[in-house]
Amino acid sequence: MENKDNGKAEVNQPTISAGEPSGVSEARRRFSKIGLTGSAVIFTLASRPVWAGQCSISGMMSGNVSSPGQITCAGCTPGFWKNNHVDTTSHDWIGTGYKTTETFNSVFGVEKYKITCNPTLTHVYTLYEVLWLQGSEDPLFPELGAHAVAALLNAASFPDQFGYTASEILQLFRNATNHEELKNMLAILNQRDCPISGDSGSQPEGTGFTCPTSGNGNSH
Secondary structure (H helix, E strand, O other), X not given: OOOHHHOOOHHHOOOEEOOOOOOHHHHHHHHHHXXXXXXXXXXXXXOOOHHHHOOOHHHHHHOOOOOOOEEOOOOOOHHHHXXXXXXXXXXXXXXXXXXXXXXXXXXXXXXOOEEEEEXXXXXXXXXHHHOOOOHHHOOOOOOHHHHHHHHHHHHHHOHHHHOOOHHHHHHHHHHOOOHHHHHHHHHHHHOOOOOOOOOOOOOOOOOOOOOOOOOOOOOO
């Protein structure tokens, strides 16, 4: 597998503009609506150049615009990654270094994202299948896994515009103790303007995992 933090799509070069980075003011308003606790500091990671931190949580909260040029902050939603930028032959998410068929647990280093359909069948969700989990189907918090997958793919595709690298998103997920707050923060990052054009005519790889009808697990 290629280096996750270097798998950038060519279409995602940062756009330089004057003034506050695009999306920062709206993101700051959303932070104030959901409220933040002391655990928000988990989104402040290792030191980096000022321009590279403008689109991170801490950068948007502080409104730091001291650099000569500004990056247009960006993010694509779980819904985008369900239906776009997938090579259905190789199962690659184009330009990210990740495959739809990789399991969430193996990539994120956790064990929770699986379902026991019956005494003889336990299914471990793939990254793609986690995008389809709804409500209580997510084993940690509703929509957390879906937003984590989207954040990972965003960070792998356009880390400067997203504010984090793929390895940082994985670290944040593994270290989180407040899953609701983590989901809210990832959602804000993912719901900025998406810099990747949608693939007209592309088809999703199914609609998630469904336990066999004889099982007693989740279904879609």
